[in-house]
Amino acid sequence: MQKYFDDTVRSIREIVRFDSSQSAPQKGMPFGKGAADCLAYFLDLADKMGFETYNYDNYAGEVLFGEGEDFAVLCHLDVVPAGSGWTHPPFGGEIADGKIYGRGTTDDKGPAVICLYCLKALKDEGFSPKKRIRLIVGCNEENGWACIDHYRKCARLPETGFSPDADFPVIYAEKGILQVRLSFPLQHPPFTRLYGGERANMVCEFAAAEGVPDETGKNPGEGLFFEGGKLTATGRSAHASTPDEGDNALKKLFAMLSENSDEIKNIYEILFEDRYGLKKLCDETGSLTLSPDIAEYEKGTLSVVCDIRYPATCKRSEVLGLIDKFGVKYELLHCQAPLYSDREGFLVSTLKEVWKEATGREDEPIAIGGGTYARALKNGAAFGPQFPGEESTIHCKDEYISLKNVEKLSEIYRLAIRKLTE
Secondary structure, eight states: OGGGHHHHHHHHHHHHTSOOBOOOOBTTBTTOHHHHHHHHHHHHHHHHTTOEEEEETTTEEEEEESOSEEEEEEEEOOBOOOOSOOSSOTTTOOEETTEEESTTTTTTHHHHHHHHHHHHHHHHTTOOOSEEEEEEEESOGGGTOHHHHHHHHHSOOOSEEEESSEESSOEEEEOEEEEEEEEEEOSSOSOSEEEEOSOTTBOOOEEEEESOOGGGGSSOOTTEEEETTEEEEEOBOOBTTSGGGSBOHHHHHHHHHGGGOHHHHHHHHHHHSOTTOGGGOEETTEEOEEEEEEEEEETTEEEEEEEEEEOTTSOHHHHHHHHHTTOSEEEEEEEEOOEEOOTTSHHHHHHHHHHHHHHOOOOOOEEESSOOGGGGSSEEEEOOEEOTTSOOOTTSTTOEEEHHHHHHHHHHHHHHHHHHHO
16 A cells, blocks of 8 residues: 555545535535535546546445445545634645644545545455445535435445444444434523534534623633623534533533523533433443534524434433423434444454454454444444544544554555455
């Protein structure tokens, strides 16, 4: 893979320059021009390598290699919004300190490009897979999976495969996902306007309340600022599946406002102090997490969008039963059933062997709170690209992939694809 290293790096830098976060749809571009242009770039790159490619109406695309039973490598080209506070341009693809910086370098454009070059390397060395490899790239993974739904209408999704969109050594289970909009009626709001957050799966890093009484801001805490009747809160973004790795601005804002409002105090205790015990739901995949990530006040109602990751062996009805106890109206915005694959099956055990061969480590398969395309498959697993013990910048400012990891991932994914399809 060494001879493809420079080309791989160049292609990652180029694809990162597309802002493929979801934007207003245009004719023939369901997720906006940036996502469509990014998909076109990726498929053109594969075309030039001599692969058969398909574009499914700018929802998703795929690259085909080999013949036989279908095997999927599932990636996505869309990204979450850049957010603020970057020290390198979020869509610049800059190289500094041995790292490529930009939104999507790790999640998930970088791994998608690396897997494409792995297919090229295998093809160039004369490898003939006994399965048809379908490298599928979606454009709506971060915002609802309409890309996968459309792909199912246009093509047949393989039953088995992996997604390079999580952690190593290998993910055999993923928590279930619920994104809900809670509507809290307010009789006496201590503000005239409130807003915060960008995406349901990103920990809120900025929130503000306007028209706040003067006494509210006399003793603002860390990350809180008060000026002219406006109270603002700043925090640190993180992936909503690991909310403790972030610093939720809404938590700070609601805590401050609750000092002078019983209504906000009630909301704060429900969402941030777990009054109804949602976080007590737990199994081998971990405890339930709840991340309130978007809030907006309008016409007497404070709406809060929460991202919930619940244990893989729990039922959705258990979670909804506890939410019913909140006593407020709510709307289900997005639901994904958990992933729970056989730890001893061919897929997971082979990926475990690949990890051992590539690193010398004998780590056991793990479970995560994040949701990957792997759960779209009957027999799926997530496999990297995040290495154990390394800093994760997914959904954070200054997201990057190190040049060292580009090289390591190229070897790992080439080996995985070969062993799973030979």
